[in-house]
Amino acid sequence: MGGQHAQQMAAYIRIAAISVATYDFLITQPTAWRFYREHWQTRRLNISIVLFVAIRYTSICVLTLSTVGFFYEKFTPTSCFHFHLIPPIFKVIQAMVSQAILGIRVFNLSRRSKRVGYFLLATYCIACSLQWVTTIYGRKRYCKAADDSHRLGAYIFYVIAIGYDVLTTALSMWFLQRYKNHFKNTV
Numbered sequence: 001m002g003g004q005h006a007q008q009m010a011a012y013i014r015i016a017a018i019s020v021a022t023y024d025f026l027i028t029q030p031t032a033w034r035f036y037r038e039h040w041q042t043r044r045l046n047i048s049i050v051l052f053v054a055i056r057y058t059s060i061c062v063l064t065l066s067t068v069g070f071f072y073e074k075f076t077p078t079s080c081f082h083f084h085l086i087p088p089i090f091k092v093i094q095a096m097v098s099q100a101i102l103g104i105r106v107f108n109l110s111r112r113s114k115r116v117g118y119f120l121l122a123t124y125c126i127a128c129s130l131q132w133v134t135t136i137y138g139r140k141r142y143c144k145a146a147d148d149s150h151r152l153g154a155y156i157f158y159v160i161a162i163g164y165d166v167l168t169t170a171l172s173m174w175f176l177q178r179y180k181n182h183f184k185n186t187v
Contacts, residue, residue, distance in 0.1 A: 014067055021063055025056070032056065051101050058094040065090055088135045095161050096128050102168040109175035120168070127164040131157050 032052075039049045065087040075083065103120045110116035134156040 011070070014070055018063060018067060021059070025060070047104065051097060051104070054097045055094070055101065058090060058097055062087065062090045062094045085136065085139065088139065092128075092131050092135050092157075095131055095157075099124060099127065099161070099164050099168070102165060102172075106168050106171045106175070109172055109179075116171075123164065123167065127160055130160045134160065 035049070035052065039045065069083065069087050103124050107113075107117050107120055135154075
């Protein structure tokens with residue numbers, strides 16, 4: 001009974017997450033269209049618009065693919081073989097986009113310091129490589145969340161992702177504190 005209850009709770013949480021994500025997407029879409037149009041009209045394709053589009057649509061893909069894998073009950077061994085790696089691959093891509101956004105924010109706050117840039121690039125590459133390895137290596141084929149036998153890899157993935165996020169957030173706070181102190185002393 002406990003496993004069935006946990007499965008039911010997971011289903012409710014997934015439906016709630018889809019509802020919130022759909023609401024957020026719809027409510028922010030007019031602003032996103034203005035942003036897209038502005039960049040299209042000026043023919044300015046920069047990293048901010050690329051990452052904005054990437055985070056919006058990889059997030060939709062991750063949520064959709066993982067929900068299909070969770071609720072769909074008619075996977076055959078062949079279809080499971082073709083599908084089982086797609087949701088985790090998109091999960092890593094989404095994490096990479098999110099972490100690139102955080103890294104670029106820190107780089108800009110550092111006034112584009114080359115030393116900080118090289119440090120962030122190295123940290124980003126290491127974190128992404130480890131996330132790929134922990135997500136893909138040794139993954140057993142399954143197409144239902146209840147049969148998740150790859151929990152250790154998922155655990156390590158999130159430790160790495162959260163570690164990178166904490167590092168970049170701490171660096172952002174440090175640079176912002178420096179700016180605050182600098183402006184407080186000059187006024």
